[in-house]
Amino acid sequence: MRRNRLAVAVSAFAVGSALLLAGCSAGGETSDDTLRVAIWGVNSDIDSIKEAAKGFEEANPDVKIKFEVGDCGPDYAACKKLIAGKNMPDVLVAGSWNYFAMVRDGVLADLTPTLDEAGVTTADFTPTVIEALETSDGDLYGLPMGYNTQSLFYNTDMFAAAGLAEPPADGSYTYDDLRDWSKKLTLDANGNNAESAEFDPENITQWGYYNRVALSSEPGYGPVLSAFGGGVLTGEERNECSIDSPESIEAFQYLQDLMWTDHSTITPQLEQEEPGYLRWVKGQVAMQQGSHEQVNIVAEQNPELNYNMAALPAGPAGNATLLQIHIWGVYAGSDKQDVASQFATYMATEGSGKQMGLIPAYQDRALGEDFALAPGEPSNVVAAQIDPASWPLTTVNVDPSNLWASVSGQDGFAPAMEDLISDRKSAEEAFGGICESKIDPIIEASQQ
Amino acid sequence: MTAGSSRVGRTSVNGRRPRWSPLRRREALTAFVFVAPVVIGLVLFMAVPLVASLGYSFTHWNLIAPAPTFVGLDNWFALFEDPRIGVVIWNTVKFILFGTTSFLFFSLIAALLTFTPRRFVGLYRAALFLPYVLSQIAVGIVWRWMFNSQTGPVTLGVELFGIPSPDWLLDPATAMISIALVTTWQGIGYGMTLYIAALNGVPETLMEAARIDGAGPIRRFWSIILPLISPTVFFLVVTSIIGALQLFDPVVAMTSASSAVGAAGGPDNSTRTIVLYMYNQMFNLNEQISGIGYAAAIAWMLALLTFAITAIQFLLGRRFVYYEGLAPSARTRRRDRTSTKRKAGA
Numbered sequence: 001m002r003r004n005r006l007a008v009a010v011s012a013f014a015v016g017s018a019l020l021l022a023g024c025s026a027g028g029e030t031s032d033d034t035l036r037v038a039i040w041g042v043n044s045d046i047d048s049i050k051e052a053a054k055g056f057e058e059a060n061p062d063v064k065i066k067f068e069v070g071d072c073g074p075d076y077a078a079c080k081k082l083i084a085g086k087n088m089p090d091v092l093v094a095g096s097w098n099y100f101a102m103v104r105d106g107v108l109a110d111l112t113p114t115l116d117e118a119g120v121t122t123a124d125f126t127p128t129v130i131e132a133l134e135t136s137d138g139d140l141y142g143l144p145m146g147y148n149t150q151s152l153f154y155n156t157d158m159f160a161a162a163g164l165a166e167p168p169a170d171g172s173y174t175y176d177d178l179r180d181w182s183k184k185l186t187l188d189a190n191g192n193n194a195e196s197a198e199f200d201p202e203n204i205t206q207w208g209y210y211n212r213v214a215l216s217s218e219p220g221y222g223p224v225l226s227a228f229g230g231g232v233l234t235g236e237e238r239n240e241c242s243i244d245s246p247e248s249i250e251a252f253q254y255l256q257d258l259m260w261t262d263h264s265t266i267t268p269q270l271e272q273e274e275p276g277y278l279r280w281v282k283g284q285v286a287m288q289q290g291s292h293e294q295v296n297i298v299a300e301q302n303p304e305l306n307y308n309m310a311a312l313p314a315g316p317a318g319n320a321t322l323l324q325i326h327i328w329g330v331y332a333g334s335d336k337q338d339v340a341s342q343f344a345t346y347m348a349t350e351g352s353g354k355q356m357g358l359i360p361a362y363q364d365r366a367l368g369e370d371f372a373l374a375p376g377e378p379s380n381v382v383a384a385q386i387d388p389a390s391w392p393l394t395t396v397n398v399d400p401s402n403l404w405a406s407v408s409g410q411d412g413f414a415p416a417m418e419d420l421i422s423d424r425k426s427a428e429e430a431f432g433g434i435c436e437s438k439i440d441p442i443i444e445a446s447q448q
Numbered sequence: 449m450t451a452g453s454s455r456v457g458r459t460s461v462n463g464r465r466p467r468w469s470p471l472r473r474r475e476a477l478t479a480f481v482f483v484a485p486v487v488i489g490l491v492l493f494m495a496v497p498l499v500a501s502l503g504y505s506f507t508h509w510n511l512i513a514p515a516p517t518f519v520g521l522d523n524w525f526a527l528f529e530d531p532r533i534g535v536v537i538w539n540t541v542k543f544i545l546f547g548t549t550s551f552l553f554f555s556l557i558a559a560l561l562t563f564t565p566r567r568f569v570g571l572y573r574a575a576l577f578l579p580y581v582l583s584q585i586a587v588g589i590v591w592r593w594m595f596n597s598q599t600g601p602v603t604l605g606v607e608l609f610g611i612p613s614p615d616w617l618l619d620p621a622t623a624m625i626s627i628a629l630v631t632t633w634q635g636i637g638y639g640m641t642l643y644i645a646a647l648n649g650v651p652e653t654l655m656e657a658a659r660i661d662g663a664g665p666i667r668r669f670w671s672i673i674l675p676l677i678s679p680t681v682f683f684l685v686v687t688s689i690i691g692a693l694q695l696f697d698p699v700v701a702m703t704s705a706s707s708a709v710g711a712a713g714g715p716d717n718s719t720r721t722i723v724l725y726m727y728n729q730m731f732n733l734n735e736q737i738s739g740i741g742y743a744a745a746i747a748w749m750l751a752l753l754t755f756a757i758t759a760i761q762f763l764l765g766r767r768f769v770y771y772e773g774l775a776p777s778a779r780t781r782r783r784d785r786t787s788t789k790r791k792a793g794a
Binding site for chain 2 (some may be wrong): 049075077080081083084101105106107208216267268269270272273331402403406408411414418419422424433442445446448
């Protein structure tokens, strides 16, 4: 009896210890011929990447690809946790917003030699995109999967009902025009538009415009600031504060006036209740500034919506837009550098197109069936999405000085932005002198 | 069993340790085997990280570099030079003042209202307890909508009474109070349950005697109920303050404009707590000092703060907490002895 009890106890201890050790062990160990690839996105994004990788798998039957869906890529913190736990996949999809932080920390391997071996040159890619990824030494630590462009998406039925001509596809209109249209397209429950003296801002049923400034999101306000001749951080290394320049303040005031003076734009409160882009998809908003993912969302959620797109308008400084790049990168600590680099290069070149709904940056694939000529694309897609990449004022949200997290957070301009979009302060009151008081000390501290 | 072997550690007459019988050894082994998984778990997941984090606080490491770099006391000195530390401590204290106080008060009210058996009392208790089992992030997201300053039900409800509604989460003056209201709402059920258990321990005979002596409900509460449930009040005070010092999830869910933890803590830094700032320094910020070293130093500062506050509570608890059936504290005994001597002297 006692022996039995002891046997049970020893067995329980053994099982408990085994479970404990099993729980502690890293879960990412794979055999030598398996390449681990970290990917992210919605289901259709995941499927599109897997589909694109089939060509590589067929050409390399001895290599098994194991896709791991998670946050590592868009969220650098998630990658750091995997690296510290020695469980980092061999390949990942970084974003232009965190690419240089990964380069600085030595997370990404230099792909320049692999490109040379594959006979691929930077001239094969969209210049603005590839230049944004080059370090000051001209090296490439990642290759573009594709990019997003901010454009104006508009409801054609609403424009017709208001008797307005549709926005020119090439962006040959101004932010003043946009503001006028936004007021005319904003309607209250009695059908009065925002220009009418009888307009009731407490009872709006249709809004004219949506910009992600309501979310304090850079792809929302960034293009407007650039078109007005301003910006948050400017210069080649994006380490010169411009957020309180007269041009930036004018742009911020323009965005605030759309929300709180004209009442023609989605406010942060309305955004919180239901995101503005979904309101546009549902037909509650006439225009929105967004990227190509809107095309997929409309196809999935409201295929009956009649819409088109146009390049963003011109401000006092000219036309500007913002690009976001998704980047194939190879983990520098991977013990499968060669095959991982070959995979990343393949996905950015031969296998490019139709990945995550992005505009391919390789050769002229964007103009073909992989993007512009794909079924369901709006007629203005080339003028609105592809051509603006070559505008002189177009920017990419890369962060070569690794300042953005601090500058855009609570220690930087986040409180000022909250004041602006909540209408607590004017743009001048919120941002005036902020470079000297808050941003420059952050920049100086980073350079010490 | 001999007298010499009845206690572990007792020495025998000739100065040697007594030999354990085979039965006793087997029993000890069995006990060890059963306890070992828990002990191993505690050592692996509590003691080792605790010691490791103290070690990390003397290093700089961004998790990417192959190994941490020893920086001595740099992180600890940085704590004193960082102006944000004072802000985040004050924000956390504000939350304790609003959140813990309201939690203790409203939990007690809920317990008193649902203590007496009546129709549907089980339903009321279940309804009050339900929020406690929900995820803090989910609750935070829902209440963020509730506090929407244009269309939120709380705003509209306040305005129904003709009172201008504050901007709740958008105003630095009310943002932390709003978060405290939500955590109170979510925690009431837990506090209420413990209070009800304590109220069940109050002898009815005492209450009856007090009634006969003419004590009203308020007098009975202050003189009988509160002293008798004071151990539970003390437990809730200690644990809720420890929990409040670790506030993180509700702040992230209710104050980040774009679900980014890096931007949470607004408006104007008014809800940035110690733990949120620790997370920022660990994962969001790219300052010279940022990384696991400085985050560990902040964590240890929080641990020391928690220890100090808890120690003060225990010291105060000796005066205010009444443990029925236990010997009075040393101070009480000393006071009693002094009083007896005086009486004897007189």
